[in-house]
Amino acid sequence: MTKEPVGGIGSRQRARQGFGPLVAGSAALHVALFAAVAIAAGGRSTPPLDLQALPVELVTLGKPRDPKLLPRKVRPPPPAPEPAPAPPSGESGSAAPTKDAVALEIEKKAAEAKKKEEARKAEKPSKQKRRLSAGARRLLEGGGRDDIDDVLERFEEPEGAEDGFVDGTTTDPSASANAYEAHVKAALKRNYELPAHLQARKQFLEAVVVLYIGPDGKILRHEFVQRHANEQFMAALEKLFATLELPPPPKDNARRYREEGLGIRFKP
Amino acid sequence: MRYPTTLLLPLLVLAAQPAVAQSGEGRRLIEIGSPDFRPYPIAIPDVRGLGGSAATEAARDITRSLRFDFDVAAQFEVSNPKSYLANPEKEGMTAASINFEDWLSVGADGLLKGVVREEKGSLQVELRFFEVSRAQSFFSKSYTLRSPDQARDTAHRFADELVEALTGAKGIFRTRIAVVRKSKKGRELYVMDLDGQNLQAVTRNGSINLLPSWLPDGTGLVFTSYIRHNPNLYRVGIGGDGLTLLSGERGLNTGGAFSPKANRIALTLSRDGNSEIYTMSPDRTGLTRLTNQWAIDSSPSWSPDGRKLAFVSSRLGDPHIFVMNADGSEVTRMTFRGNYNTTPDWSPRGDLIAFTARDERNVFDIFTVDVNTKTIRRLTQDQGNNEEPSFAPDGQHIVFTSTREGRSQVWVMAVDGSNQRRLTSDGGFVTPAWSPQEVLR
Numbered sequence: 210m211t212k213e214p215v216g217g218i219g220s221r222q223r224a225r226q227g228f229g230p231l232v233a234g235s236a237a238l239h240v241a242l243f244a245a246v247a248i249a250a251g252g253r254s255t256p257p258l259d260l261q262a263l264p265v266e267l268v269t270l271g272k273p274r275d276p277k278l279l280p281r282k283v284r285p286p287p288p289a290p291e292p293a294p295a296p297p298s299g300e301s302g303s304a305a306p307t308k309d310a311v312a313l314e315i316e317k318k319a320a321e322a323k324k325k326e327e328a329r330k331a332e333k334p335s336k337q338k339r340r341l342s343a344g345a346r347r348l349l350e351g352g353g354r355d356d357i358d359d360v361l362e363r364f365e366e367p368e369g370a371e372d373g374f375v376d377g378t379t380t381d382p383s384a385s386a387n388a389y390e391a392h393v394k395a396a397l398k399r400n401y402e403l404p405a406h407l408q409a410r411k412q413f414l415e416a417v418v419v420l421y422i423g424p425d426g427k428i429l430r431h432e433f434v435q436r437h438a439n440e441q442f443m444a445a446l447e448k449l450f451a452t453l454e455l456p457p458p459p460k461d462n463a464r465r466y467r468e469e470g471l472g473i474r475f476k477p
Numbered sequence: 478m479r480y481p482t483t484l485l486l487p488l489l490v491l492a493a494q495p496a497v498a499q500s501g502e503g504r505r506l507i508e509i510g511s512p513d514f515r516p517y518p519i520a521i522p523d524v525r526g527l528g529g530s531a532a533t534e535a536a537r538d539i540t541r542s543l544r545f546d547f548d549v550a551a552q553f554e555v556s557n558p559k560s561y562l563a564n565p566e567k568e569g570m571t572a573a574s575i576n577f578e579d580w581l582s583v584g585a586d587g588l589l590k591g592v593v594r595e596e597k598g599s600l601q602v603e604l605r606f607f608e609v610s611r612a613q614s615f616f617s618k619s620y621t622l623r624s625p626d627q628a629r630d631t632a633h634r635f636a637d638e639l640v641e642a643l644t645g646a647k648g649i650f651r652t653r654i655a656v657v658r659k660s661k662k663g664r665e666l667y668v669m670d671l672d673g674q675n676l677q678a679v680t681r682n683g684s685i686n687l688l689p690s691w692l693p694d695g696t697g698l699v700f701t702s703y704i705r706h707n708p709n710l711y712r713v714g715i716g717g718d719g720l721t722l723l724s725g726e727r728g729l730n731t732g733g734a735f736s737p738k739a740n741r742i743a744l745t746l747s748r749d750g751n752s753e754i755y756t757m758s759p760d761r762t763g764l765t766r767l768t769n770q771w772a773i774d775s776s777p778s779w780s781p782d783g784r785k786l787a788f789v790s791s792r793l794g795d796p797h798i799f800v801m802n803a804d805g806s807e808v809t810r811m812t813f814r815g816n817y818n819t820t821p822d823w824s825p826r827g828d829l830i831a832f833t834a835r836d837e838r839n840v841f842d843i844f845t846v847d848v849n850t851k852t853i854r855r856l857t858q859d860q861g862n863n864e865e866p867s868f869a870p871d872g873q874h875i876v877f878t879s880t881r882e883g884r885s886q887v888w889v890m891a892v893d894g895s896n897q898r899r900l901t902s903d904g905g906f907v908t909p910a911w912s913p914q915e916v917l918r
Contacts, residue, residue: 277815278815280855
């Protein structure tokens with residue numbers, strides 16, 4: 210009897226025969242693993258946790274602002290309310306004016322500003338040109354800053370985007386809604402209704418949801434990232450999603466809206 | 478060694494799977510609100526004082542404090558008391574005694590009523606909140622006061638509890654503001670209540686004291702002082718006690734900020750000839766340099782999880798806001814607009830960093846930058862110079878200084894820039910810092 214040498218042909222054959230089932234088993238395990246991952250991803254019950262709040266607004270109509278400059282508000286804040294009399298230090302002072310008093314003051318000044326604007330628009334162009342020339346003359350003669358500001362403000366064009374919206378609320382294109390998001394927002398606002406008895410506390414109702422939108426605009430499914438304890442509020446949202454009809458998304462973004470969804474925050 | 482293809486194939490498939498997106502960038506969110514949204518209108522008639530002058534005084538203070546609190550809170554709108562129709566002499570504290578039609582007529586959704594009774598040497602306070610449309614009580618509390626001096630704090634306590642009952646989030650009305658005020662000799666450190674009252678001096682050294690920031694437990698402050706003729710960093714108790722030197726390096730020792738877990742202090746030092754950011758332990762050991770640039774790096778502000786720091790750097794020429802890990806790694810630029818962005822303050826919610834910026838008209842205003850999307854939003858405009866923002870612990874309000882009325886005063890506003898209210902009257906205030914939720918009183 211001869212002994213087969215170690216590492217001889219026979220041993221290699223026995224090794225191959227034993228290795229085959231091992232490979233087949235490994236392949237089967239990998240397939241099962243992939244299937245499990247795919248199922249888990251498809252049936253994911255919670256949306257991605259990187260959902261962050263970025264209010265999407267409509268850009269106002271106007272000339273583009275230099276992107277290197279800091280943004281400016283479209284609608285500047287109201288003027289400061291009349292200061293309350295300064296109390297002696299350490300004593301309880303009077304409270305700041307209420308919002309109603311400020312609102313009345315704002316309305317009054319807005320009405321005055323509107324009258325002035327209408328009067329200016331009614332002027333003949335030749336008169337405006339003469340005024341500009343007068344302002345320019347004051348500049349040349351070393352006029353004060355108020356004169357310069359007056360001229361600039363009067364003839365300064367509103368900032369925004371050339372394809373902006375008249376009722377836009379931001380001049381910053383980076384925060385703007387794209388056209389499809391604007392349509393979605395409009396559709397939601399048209400159909401979003403709160404039951405009458407929830408109106409009293411609507412300010413405290415808030416929910417965040419991700420809508421997964423199909424290529425035909427149909428809502429494939431929705432997932433709440435942030436729910437509210439008020440079940441009637443949640444029921445109102447469920448009803449909204451069940452009946453909402455959205456326009457089809459643009460083809461270049463269709464996959465994103467189908468697979469990643471579109472975040473919506475409902476707040477009063 | 479050759480690998481069988483049956484083993485390679487799954488590996489290739491695995492490699493081809495798209496990586497899970499962890500870009501860290503925020504997802505866009507459309508916000509949908511009711512077309513007729515307005516803040517929750519709440520009516521606060523005068524709290525009644527029954528029994529004597531102490532009750533009357535307490536009732537007056539409670540009324541004033543409640544109206545202030547709900548006026549500052551952006552979710553509420555206090556209706557003008559002059560418009561109220563109800564007869565306060567006839568209305569009681571129960572729903573049955575209230576004609577809710579009178580309150581509906583003035584547009585109130587909520588009604589907050591109170592009474593103070595003087596009984597056996599103490600003051601019994603009852604405060605009750607009604608939902609006008611439902612004509613029923615929603616929330617009520619009773620308190621016993623030893624003196625009218627406690628009335629204001631009691632009102633703030635009730636306001637906190639009511640806000641929590643309505644919204645689920647804690648109120649901010651018993652928090653405090655640290656602030657620097659110019660004096661004849663220099664600048665002294667003060668703390669005051671949110672309503673601008675109870676202004677208390679923390680330092681009385683006649684020197685220049687600057688840049689206060691709170692200890693996470695609200696028991697004291699970190700600040701810079703020239704009491705030793707060098708800008709050193711100190712720690713002090715709210716009452717001015719326990720003054721402790723934290724850093725006395727040659728040159729600058731400024732911008733001290735405790736991490737949220739109070740295990741590290743971030744600060745700016747110029748010990749090596751240039752302004753750089755360091756961290757150290759509260760016991761002054763473990764000094765670690767985080768930045769090493771030719772430019773100025775300063776003004777560190779911790780993220781709420783203590784893992785990152787926002788700071789100012791002029792490494793690219795102009796001062797901009799940057800973010801880095803707490804060990805100094807992964808520096809990321811946050812602001813790309815403007816050319817002078819400073820004084821960052823990270824929101825307790827983690828989503829925004831507020832900062833001061835000088836715009837193209839050479840005016841300073843308050844802005845926020847979204848941490849994930851780096852979108853900048855302007856909060857103040859055309860209202861003098863507005864600087865040095867500091868977030869409230871709820872992340873929904875910001876305190877800042879403004880010269881819109883002449884002298885520098887402390888103001889507060891909602892995080893979107895709305896509802897701006899002045900807190901101080903005397904002027905000369907700079908660098909306010911909002912306390913944590915829990916603060917020593």
